[in-house]
Amino acid sequence: SGSIAVACSSPPPTQRFITPDDPEIAARDRAAAAAMVVPMALAARPVTVDLGGVVANTWGFGAAAVGPEIRLTAGDRLRAEVVNDLPVGTTIHWHGIAIRNDMDGVPVLTQEPIAPGQRFVYDAVMPDPGTYWYHSHSGLQLDRGLSGPLIIEDPNESLRYDHEWTVFLKDWVDGVTGTPDDVLRELTAGMPGMSGMNGESGTATARPQYLLTDGTSALLGGDAGDVNYPYYLVNGRIPADPPQFTAKPGDRARLRIVNAGADTAFRVALGGHGLTVTHTDGYPIEPVRADALLLGMGERYDALVTLKDGVFPLVASAEGKNARGLAIVRTGPGEPPPPDVPVTELDGRIPMAWDMSASQAAGLPRRDVARTLDLRLTGEMSRYEWSIDGIPFDPTDVESNRFGVRGGERVRLVWRNDTDMWHPMHLHGHTFQLAESGSRKDTVIVLPKTALATYFDTDNPGVWAFHCHNSFHQDRGMMGSVSYE
Ligand code: C2O
Ligand code: CU
Numbered sequence: 001s002g003s004i005a006v007a008c009s010s011p012p013p014t015q016r017f018i019t020p021d022d023p024e025i026a027a028r029d030r031a032a033a034a035a036m037v038v039p040m041a042l043a044a045r046p047v048t049v050d051l052g053g054v055v056a057n058t059w060g061f062g063a064a065a066v067g068p069e070i071r072l073t074a075g076d077r078l079r080a081e082v083v084n085d086l087p088v089g090t091t092i093h094w095h096g097i098a099i100r101n102d103m104d105g106v107p108v109l110t111q112e113p114i115a116p117g118q119r120f121v122y123d124a125v126m127p128d129p130g131t132y133w134y135h136s137h138s139g140l141q142l143d144r145g146l147s148g149p150l151i152i153e154d155p156n157e158s159l160r161y162d163h164e165w166t167v168f169l170k171d172w173v174d175g176v177t178g179t180p181d182d183v184l185r186e187l188t189a190g191m192p193g194m195s196g197m198n199g200e201s202g203t204a205t206a207r208p209q210y211l212l213t214d215g216t217s218a219l220l221g222g223d224a225g226d227v228n229y230p231y232y233l234v235n236g237r238i239p240a241d242p243p244q245f246t247a248k249p250g251d252r253a254r255l256r257i258v259n260a261g262a263d264t265a266f267r268v269a270l271g272g273h274g275l276t277v278t279h280t281d282g283y284p285i286e287p288v289r290a291d292a293l294l295l296g297m298g299e300r301y302d303a304l305v306t307l308k309d310g311v312f313p314l315v316a317s318a319e320g321k322n323a324r325g326l327a328i329v330r331t332g333p334g335e336p337p338p339p340d341v342p343v344t345e346l347d348g349r350i351p352m353a354w355d356m357s358a359s360q361a362a363g364l365p366r367r368d369v370a371r372t373l374d375l376r377l378t379g380e381m382s383r384y385e386w387s388i389d390g391i392p393f394d395p396t397d398v399e400s401n402r403f404g405v406r407g408g409e410r411v412r413l414v415w416r417n418d419t420d421m422w423h424p425m426h427l428h429g430h431t432f433q434l435a436e437s438g439s440r441k442d443t444v445i446v447l448p449k450t451a452l453a454t455y456f457d458t459d460n461p462g463v464w465a466f467h468c469h470n471s472f473h474q475d476r477g478m479m480g481s482v483s484y485e
Helices: 023-034 180-188 471-475
Strands: 037-050 055-060 070-073 077-084 092-095 119-125 130-136 147-153 163-172 231-234 244-246 252-259 266-270 275-280 283-290 293-295 300-306 311-318 324-330 371-380 385-388 402-404 410-417 423-427 432-434 443-446 451-457 462-468 479-484
Touching: 023 119, 037 070, 070 077, 077 092, 092 119, 130 252, 130 300, 147 163, 147 252, 163 266, 163 311, 163 324, 180 471, 231 311, 252 266, 252 293, 293 300, 410 423, 410 443, 443 451, 462 471
Parallel strands: 037 077, 070 147, 163 252, 231 324, 244 324, 371 410, 402 479
Antiparallel strands: 037 055, 077 119, 092 130, 130 147, 163 231, 252 300, 266 293, 266 311, 275 283, 275 300, 311 324, 371 385, 410 451, 423 443, 423 462, 432 451, 462 479
């Protein structure tokens, strides 16, 4: 289902930022012509979805709070026809994919928004295997139902497992107690927290932002501006009616965990089990053991787990909150545990991306750094204004917060966080490396008052957005772009 077989009459998208005679592009277009085409139809429209006994009026791609899982094999060509039946413009971004720039789905930077009643065909080769996701890149639409998993299978997969489970996490307010725009209004009015929500209205005490790292565990605190979402969803379901994964005792499952939330870091653990972490943002690492994983917005981890006999809670605890999302893993009969069952793994060993190393095949080749980009993350909670080097991004100006690099360079990109809170920073079109042999990531948590060096190669010409993946920070200016031919 979801496939279409109609001939599409949209004009080919104009390539405004890449030179068609670039040999690399020409080679890619030849690859595209030979690739297997996977058609997909996505209609963005107002929908009523069932979160598991709670009904939400939202904008989505179908009858659920999560869009359909798109699954291809690396080298396939995705041909997604997006029809916009929303009352406002939209675009779709393919998060983490080294996609051709004109298909990247960023309003103003790479395309005009798809107007209401119009359609756009995203047509591009998916070059690298991994766990990715897609989402609207317009306004706060990500915080509605306009996102879903994008799984690129590896034709040469070497991991062995019996099951593969996508764990897609969201914080959710839309159409239940308000809209994302209401949330932003409250944040910018200096009164974080939706009034009436969770009975916590006005609890804007200045909790400090903190991280504890003792080598075995790490913790991101909440902050005064955190929104009190009424629900945390796993695969579009609330804890009262959780999704279930079933297997046999002794089976091995691969978890593909995606934090698609707008404003929430999730700490994920499977009660009674340890995890073997195998991938960061789609790229293989030297496997590490974990009791739990901590994911900022936009981040993904893959992990293997060997299942015991019983019924177990798979918990996504909202960091800094006393609230969680839940799924049930079942390998035998029995009552599911209560939604608030204690899970000690949540407080166990939590390796962070900077504790991990890319697998040998996934590392960037050694090379001299040609340029350093030092990006200061700036802004403050009190005015709820966020920026890069003190300048908020202007969404109407393609040159806003533009940083120049040249093609063919190794770039050292330093995220320098001058603010009092953590930011999950995302670069489009590239998967950078943390330190010189660290894990590959496209989204990374940058802690308060710290600087984090990342490395990438300018091998994918175009205009590439970078921004904080907290939707509200992004919307309020913590965004910019790099550009090269
Ligand atoms: Cu997933 Cu520009 O974002
Ligand atoms: Cu941020």
